[in-house]
Amino acid sequence: MEPLIIQGGENSPSVILNKQENNFEISGRSLPEEVIGFYSPVMNWLEKYVRDPNDNTLFRLKLDYINSASQRAIQELLTILEKIKIQGKDVEIDWYFMADDDDMKEAGEEYSETIDIPFNFKSYQI
Numbered sequence: 001m002e003p004l005i006i007q008g009g010e011n012s013p014s015v016i017l018n019k020q021e022n023n024f025e026i027s028g029r030s031l032p033e034e035v036i037g038f039y040s041p042v043m044n045w046l047e048k049y050v051r052d053p054n055d056n057t058l059f060r061l062k063l064d065y066i067n068s069a070s071q072r073a074i075q076e077l078l079t080i081l082e083k084i085k086i087q088g089k090d091v092e093i094d095w096y097f098m099a100d101d102d103d104m105k106e107a108g109e110e111y112s113e114t115i116d117i118p119f120n121f122k123s124y125q126i
Contacts, residue, residue: 001019001020001048001049001052003016003017003018003019003020003021004016004017004018004041004042004045005017005018006038006041006042008027008028008029009032010029011029011030011031011032011033012028012029012030012031012032012038013026013027013028013029013030013063014026014027014028015042017042017045017046017049019049019053019054022054022056022057022058024057024058024059024060025059025060025061025062026042026060026061026062026063026077027060027061027062027063027096028062028063028064029063029064029065029066030063030065030066030067030070030073030074031065031066031067031069031070032070035067035069035070035072035073036073038073039070039073039076039077042073042077043073043076043077043080046077046080046081047080050080050081050083050084050087053084053087053089053091054089055089055090056089056090056091057081057084057089057090057091057092058091058092058093058094059081059091059092059093059094060093060094060096061074061093061094061095061096061108062096063096063104064098064101064104065104066104066107071107074111075111075114075115078093078111078114078115078117079115081093081115081117082115082116082117085116085117091117091118092117092118092119092120093111093112093115093117093118093119093120094119094120094122095108095111095112095119095120095121095122096122096123096124097121097122097123097124098123098124098125098126099123099124099125105121105123108121109121
C-alpha cells in the first residue's frame with residue numbers, strides 16, 4: 001500500500017499515512033478552503049487500510065486548530081479507524097494539545113466520548 005503524504009500549508013495540516021512504517025499522523029492547522037476536497041484522499045486511503053490494517057495502529061493527531069468543517073472530517077476519520085478495533089486489532093489515538101489550549105483538549109475529550117478507541121492525551125509546550 002503506497003503511503004499518502006500531504007505537505008501542510010498555512011491553513012491545511014500535514015498528513016502522513018504510511019502502513020509499512022506504521023506511521024499515521026495529522027498535524028498543524030486544519031481550516032482548508034475545501035475541507036471535503038482536502039480530506040477525501042485521506043478518507044479513501046484509510047478505508048483501504050482498514051481492509052488490511054497492521055496489528056497495532058497508533059494514530060497521532062497534533063492539531064493546533066480545527067474549524068467546524070474539519071471537526072466533522074476528523075469525526076469521520078475516527079469512525080473509519082473504529083472499524084479496525086471491531087476487527088479485533090489494536091488501535092489507539094494520541095491526541096496532542098498545547099498545554100494552555102483548553103479548547104483543543106476538550107475537542108479531543110469529546111471525540112473520545114463518541115468513539116470506541118482508546119485516547120492518550122498528551123500536552124506539549126513550544
